[in-house]
Amino acid sequence: PSVFYSKEMVFNSDRLFGRHNRCFLATKVKPDRANLIKTTGDEDVFNVPSEEVPLKFPTCEFIIKDAWPEVDRDPANDSRDEIIHLLKIKEKLENDSQLYNMYPRIDSGGRVQFVHGPDSTEYAYDTTKTILGGVSGDGINDIPVRVHKRIAMTPVGRLLRWLSSVYELVIVMADAMRCHGHIFEHCRILHRDISPNNILFTKDENNMVRGLLIDFDHSIDYNEEASTPHAERTGTLPFMSVANLERSENSRTALDDWESVIYMLCWFGVSGLNKYTRTEGRTAEHPQIDKWLRGNMASRAEEKRAHLDSAKNFSRITDEFDPVMDPPTTKGLFLSQLVKSLRQVLIDDHANEKHRGALKRDPSKMFSVDDPFDSDSDFSVDAIRAPIVEKIDPFAERVS
Numbered sequence: 001p002s003v004f005y006s007k008e009m010v011f012n013s014d015r016l017f018g019r020h021n022r023c024f025l026a027t028k029v030k031p032d033r034a035n036l037i038k039t040t041g042d043e044d045v046f047n048v049p050s051e052e053v054p055l056k057f058p059t060c061e062f063i064i065k066d067a068w069p070e071v072d073r074d075p076a077n078d079s080r081d082e083i084i085h086l087l088k089i090k091e092k093l094e095n096d097s098q099l100y101n102m103y104p105r106i107d108s109g110g111r112v113q114f115v116h117g118p119d120s121t122e123y124a125y126d127t128t129k130t131i132l133g134g135v136s137g138d139g140i141n142d143i144p145v146r147v148h149k150r151i152a153m154t155p156v157g158r159l160l161r162w163l164s165s166v167y168e169l170v171i172v173m174a175d176a177m178r179c180h181g182h183i184f185e186h187c188r189i190l191h192r193d194i195s196p197n198n199i200l201f202t203k204d205e206n207n208m209v210r211g212l213l214i215d216f217d218h219s220i221d222y223n224e225e226a227s228t229p230h231a232e233r234t235g236t237l238p239f240m241s242v243a244n245l246e247r248s249e250n251s252r253t254a255l256d257d258w259e260s261v262i263y264m265l266c267w268f269g270v271s272g273l274n275k276y277t278r279t280e281g282r283t284a285e286h287p288q289i290d291k292w293l294r295g296n297m298a299s300r301a302e303e304k305r306a307h308l309d310s311a312k313n314f315s316r317i318t319d320e321f322d323p324v325m326d327p328p329t330t331k332g333l334f335l336s337q338l339v340k341s342l343r344q345v346l347i348d349d350h351a352n353e354k355h356r357g358a359l360k361r362d363p364s365k366m367f368s369v370d371d372p373f374d375s376d377s378d379f380s381v382d383a384i385r386a387p388i389v390e391k392i393d394p395f396a397e398r399v400s
Contacts, residue, residue, distance in 0.1 A: 311343070
């Protein structure tokens with residue numbers, strides 16, 4: 001077995017319920033007197049015996065993820081095991097130099113086990129099923145089974161808030177989604193949780209940024225997609241696709257992940273990456289994109305449908321972008337043009353009229369250009385809630 005040494009936790013999702021993700025910087029180099037570096041002033045001194053000299057931990061080239069992902073009722077038959085996904089990705093893509101450092105390369109990993117005693121060969125997996133044991137009662141069977149796992153992988157990425165500009169953000173997003181496409185094409189693994197915490201970045205020897213797509217806890221083997229409940233809701237709430245929010249019966253596809261990319265870029269366009277990518281003193285109010293964050297799942301999905309439905313409606317979102325994140329170019333505002341192009345490809349560029357748009361429509365009104373934000377429009381957000389028989393759902397048509 002591999003042994004790792006760590007002294008720093010760099011991420012902690014500390015909550016009672018959920019995956020309880022924690023990430024630790026780690027190294028395989030044992031931090032003993034033979035290899036520890038002791039810093040004295042401006043010099044590094046090896047093997048100084050004095051305990052008064054501060055110790056510098058060896059460089060950590062690994063990240064250890066400690067988490068409690070949800071699994072099938074039978075933990076022994078875990079069809080969505082992140083470890084299995086990462087091993088498959090490594091096998092299929094490790095010789096592709098173009099994807100170097102764009103996905104986590106697994107070193108080792110497995111389920112956490114408890115040995116029954118110092119001399120015992122018997123062990124038990126650390127799972128909620130083990131912890132609850134013989135507990136019975138109403139609702140016990142509704143508690144999801146979670147398994148305690150640890151994965152050691154490389155490279156160590158940095159959060160997007162440490163990027164210096166919108167240009168670096170776009171490079172990182174492009175890299176991550178290029179990797180996403182290769183993983184889906186060659187490994188048939190669909191990520192299903194595109195969000196700010198799951199796209200990181202590294203820097204190469206020339207100090208150029210490179211995107212890193214991480215966290216395959218929610219991923220599925222698309223060859224087994226038929227066995228995955230379509231109504232399952234997975235991902236990070238503000239960046240979920242419409243189909244995901246609505247728990248629709250539509251098959252989840254790569255289009256859902258690309259839809260999440262649009263929401264991510266829009267969010268950063270409004271809020272910036274950090275204080276250096278926001279206009280000082282600019283109002284923090286952005287009422288249009290805030291609609292994606294308020295209300296229940298259905299109302300959030302309705303608002304996203306309305307904004308995505310046409311270029312005009314979508315401009316209500318891009319009009320809220322911070323100028324620092326949306327600098328002018330010879331072809332228009334940089335980030336606005338990008339997300340508008342992504343929306344057009346995803347929503348409008350279809351030969352069949354039924355595949356265009358985002359709102360559910362009565363077939364007799366397919367070619368209407370009413371504004372859904374106009375209270376007098378037949379396609380107002382409130383009107384979406386009205387039950388109209390056999391409305392056409394463009395999202396369903398695109399994956400049918």
